[in-house]
Amino acid sequence: MRPADLARLVALAAMWGGSYLFMRFAVPYFGAVPLIALRVLIAGMALLAFLLAAGGSVNWRRHWRAYLFVGTVGLALPFVLIAEALATIDASTAAILNALSPLFATIVAAIWIRDPVTPAKIMGIALCLAGTVVLVGWTPVPMSARELVAASLAVAATALYGYTIVFTKVYLKEASPLGTSAGTLLMAALALVPIALFVPTPHAVGTIPAIAWIAMLGLALVSTTIAFIFYYRLIADVGPVKAITVTLLVPIFGMVWGVVFLGEPLTPGRLAGCAIILAGCSLILGLARFPVRRPASQVECIRR
Numbered sequence: 001m002r003p004a005d006l007a008r009l010v011a012l013a014a015m016w017g018g019s020y021l022f023m024r025f026a027v028p029y030f031g032a033v034p035l036i037a038l039r040v041l042i043a044g045m046a047l048l049a050f051l052l053a054a055g056g057s058v059n060w061r062r063h064w065r066a067y068l069f070v071g072t073v074g075l076a077l078p079f080v081l082i083a084e085a086l087a088t089i090d091a092s093t094a095a096i097l098n099a100l101s102p103l104f105a106t107i108v109a110a111i112w113i114r115d116p117v118t119p120a121k122i123m124g125i126a127l128c129l130a131g132t133v134v135l136v137g138w139t140p141v142p143m144s145a146r147e148l149v150a151a152s153l154a155v156a157a158t159a160l161y162g163y164t165i166v167f168t169k170v171y172l173k174e175a176s177p178l179g180t181s182a183g184t185l186l187m188a189a190l191a192l193v194p195i196a197l198f199v200p201t202p203h204a205v206g207t208i209p210a211i212a213w214i215a216m217l218g219l220a221l222v223s224t225t226i227a228f229i230f231y232y233r234l235i236a237d238v239g240p241v242k243a244i245t246v247t248l249l250v251p252i253f254g255m256v257w258g259v260v261f262l263g264e265p266l267t268p269g270r271l272a273g274c275a276i277i278l279a280g281c282s283l284i285l286g287l288a289r290f291p292v293r294r295p296a297s298q299v300e301c302i303r304r
Contacts, residue, residue, distance in 0.1 A: 005238050012230045013246050017253025019223035020091035020098075021261055023083050025215035029208045030201050032083035037189065037196035038216055040075060043224035044185030050229065051178050058179045064187075066171040067180070071187025074164025078157035079188070085157075088150035090264045095254020096135055096274045097154040099247060102284040103128040104162025112166055120283045127280030135273025140265070177235065181228045244285055248278050 026035050051058065060067075086094055103125055109115035136143060136151055143151065172180050201208070234243040251274055258264035281287075 005234065005242075008230055008234050008237075009243070009246055010249065012227055012234060013249030014253045015223050015227040015230070016246070016250045017095060017255075018257055019219055020082075020086065020095045020254045021257040022215040022219035022223060023086045024091045024258070024262060026212045026219065027083050027087050029203045029212040030216060031199060032080050032087065033192060033199045034196045034201050035216060035219070036076065036079040036083055037192040039079065039220045039224060040071075040185045041189035041193060042217070042220035043228075044182055044189050046221065046225040047178065047182040047185060047228060050225075051182050054178075056176060056178055058183045059175060060183065063172060063175045063180075063183060066167075066175075067183035068187045068190075070164050070168055070172070070180075071184040071189075072191045073160060074167070075184055076188035076191045078160040080192075081153045081157040081160075085150040085153040089147055089154070091258035091262060092255040092264050092266075092270055093135065093151065094154050095258070096251045096270070096277060097132070097151060098158055098161075098254075099251045099274075099277050099281055100128055100132065100155060100158040101161040101165070102247065102281050104159045105165045106162075106284050108163050108166045109169075113170065120286070124280040124283030124285075127283065128277050129280075131273045131276030131278075131280060134269060134276055138267075138269025138272065140267060140269075177232045178228070181232075185224070245287055247281055247285065248287070251278065 023035065030038070048058065058067075082094060082098070106115070106117065106121050106125065110117045132155070136148070168180065175183070231243065231246070234246075255264075255266065255270065255274065259266050
């Protein structure tokens, strides 16, 4: 990559990793549903404005049904699950668990669109599962039942991400990437805002501190709007395979921000679990090579 592309990749990982920090600050004051409703509404409107200013189109008439499904099942629901999880578990753990998305995408793709499950992907799936066990089980103090439930919510969110990644590939392959982002975020807002109006916030709006409002805006504008713009610019400049390497950097930044700004401990179990999960993701995504023993004339590296 050119230095500018590498800088953009690192900045994107920092923004997406920062979403866990922002949610950790804001969830106790806004609650999961109101916070995510604000996130998708603000980000969706901002991305729509950017798209229209650039001369693009969402193409509502053709894709609105798929946008509604992805917005509801692939954005609104997993965002709320992660926000709810962050009311209990720390940002570092949630960020690492979120790296499991490629695992579920691989399983769904194999079942739905018959995407081949190569030896590399099998090894990657095994490593992701082992890393999750290490992350959850190797802690200074055993996780409470409430923390285990919260961790399960975060994992469920990644399963929804994995499913909707394949759904998007099948049903939105002709939609523009930015149009898909704006359309699905606005549909997520359509699903969540009416519910949020009837969900009371843990604190009265007038008593929510400035830091929580800043975190909410950072989540919507930095970790969603600007991050999506960076991501699709990166895809255009270096291609999707190199751009997806951001998946391996997001948990690292999630841990860094949690340690620096929240004082979260950097435990051996957390480091080991993160390393194992990221190694598994690199195999699943085809970013690492896994040699397979075959006849001498057919030896090759398995790639995604």
